[in-house]
Amino acid sequence: MSLDHRLSPEHEALRRTVQEFAHDVVAPKIGDFYERHEFPYEIVREMGRMGLFGLPFPEEYGGMGGDYLALGLALEELARVDSSVAITLEAGVSLGAMPIFRFGTEEQRQEWLPKLCSGQMLGAFGLTEPECGSDAGGTRTTARLDEATDEWVINGTKCFITNSGTDITGLVTVTAVTGREEDGKPRISSIIVPSGTPGFTVAAPYSKVGWNASDTRELSFSDVRVPAANLLGEEGRGYAQFLRILDEGRIAISALATGLAQGCVDESVSYAKAREAFGKPIGANQAIQFKLADMEMRAHTARIAWRDAASRLLHGEPFKKEAALAKLYSSEIAVTNAREATQIHGGYGFMNEYPVARMWRDSKILEIGEGTSEVQRMLIARELGL
The missing domain is CATH 1.10.540.10 (Acyl-CoA dehydrogenase/oxidase, N-terminal domain)
Known part of the structure; x- marks a missing residue:
């Protein structure tokens, strides 16, 4: 290719x-x-x-x-x-x-x-639960089919769900246990729950370190009834479905992380040219130049990684490993670039009026959301046959 x-x-x-x-x-x-x-x-x-x-x-x-x-x-x-x-x-x-x-x-x-x-x-995707985290297979939310009314009855809690409580949120796709296999393993299915359905409660927004202009909330379901036709895909295939969704989503998160890393370069280059110390712009100092060169190198490499994974997806080729590689690398270098950008800005980097302060606060979650760095390393090792 x-x-x-x-x-x-x-x-x-x-x-x-x-x-x-x-x-x-x-x-x-x-x-x-x-x-x-x-x-x-x-x-x-x-x-x-x-x-x-x-x-x-x-x-x-x-x-x-x-x-x-x-x-x-x-x-x-x-x-x-x-x-x-x-x-x-x-x-x-x-x-x-x-x-x-x-x-x-x-x-x-x-x-x-x-x-x-x-x-x-x-729309939102209700996957993560308070006591499961990375162990998505440990889903505790349940959905039973009431054959008398041909409705799913859903009970459980989801946490850290983005876009779930805005005024324009229309639905949440929820993963829930809909039965058990012969070996006792849960059968996880995906079900569409429209906003405003009785029993579906959206909590107040979280107080977060970053992403403060986005919507993130906890959701609870108490005997929530939706039509049986709201099942998304095959019953019992929800686990496989969201694994595919997360594989694709890691490419998107990698692109986002690359953007943050590049934004740190953009802001720091501008600042280094304008800020003077000891009679010259700080960008004239080799220590600052080398920091910026390394930051640009990281952002450039991350861009190649996510575009490679996206290209494989578009060509119908296997991309799971490449998506994990891109997500792992780009998220970690976003944190590094944000830290270095803050250092270049000095005290001003600690002031919220400067974009790099926002980038610093926003970067850490990229190593956690849609699969932690540890999970990405597990996936990569598995793809290597280990």
Whole structure:
């Protein structure tokens, strides 16, 4: 397979459009939303009008007819400026809409995807639970089929769910145990739960270290009833479904992490040229130059990694290992670049008015969400046959 990741004219045009939007629309406003811990509805609506939420989906469902590379390019450019906006897009597409596109019936696609692709509605993916974390196979949320009413009855709790409690959230796809295999292992299925369903409770937003302009909440389900037709894909195949979704999502998170790492370079280069100490710009000091050279090297390498994984996905080739490699590397170098950018900025890097302070706070979760660094290493080792 060719490793030529030069962009087509269409992909480059998209990248430039999102880059302009990020700098002209997101950058001037997002700091205030971040400090108020407020969801940026106006910005999200504009992203919807641009078609960003429909990038990788066919036009027949209201999408833009693009691909996963297009989504990654948009995420990287947004995250160069702000990760809260980027993760809202990533979760809305990769975790909210993609499960319905990949595994839904034609009726489910027609019902939900046009609204999700337009950005008029956000979807969420209810996987993580308070006592399970990385052990997604330990799901405790249950769903039993009430044959008398032909409804699923769901009980349980989910935590750390992005996009789950906004005013425009329309659904959460929930993983739940729907039975047991002969060997006692749980049969996990995925079920669509529309917002506002009786018994479905959305908690107040978490108080978070970062991603403060994104929506993250705990969800609880108490005898929540939804039609049997809300089953997503085959009964008992939910575990395999979300593993596929997470594999793809790691490419998206890697693109986002690469954007944050590159944003740290952007901000630090500008600062190093303007900030003077001892009669000259600090960028004239070799110590600063070497830091910036290493930061650029990391961001460039991370970009190659996520684009390689995306290319394999688009060509129908195995990509699990490459997605894990990209996610692991890009998330760890995002943390490193954020730390170095803060150091270059000195005391100003500790002030929230500077974007690098926000990037520092936002970076750590990238080593945790959608599979911790430890889980990525497990997956890579497994793909090596160990």
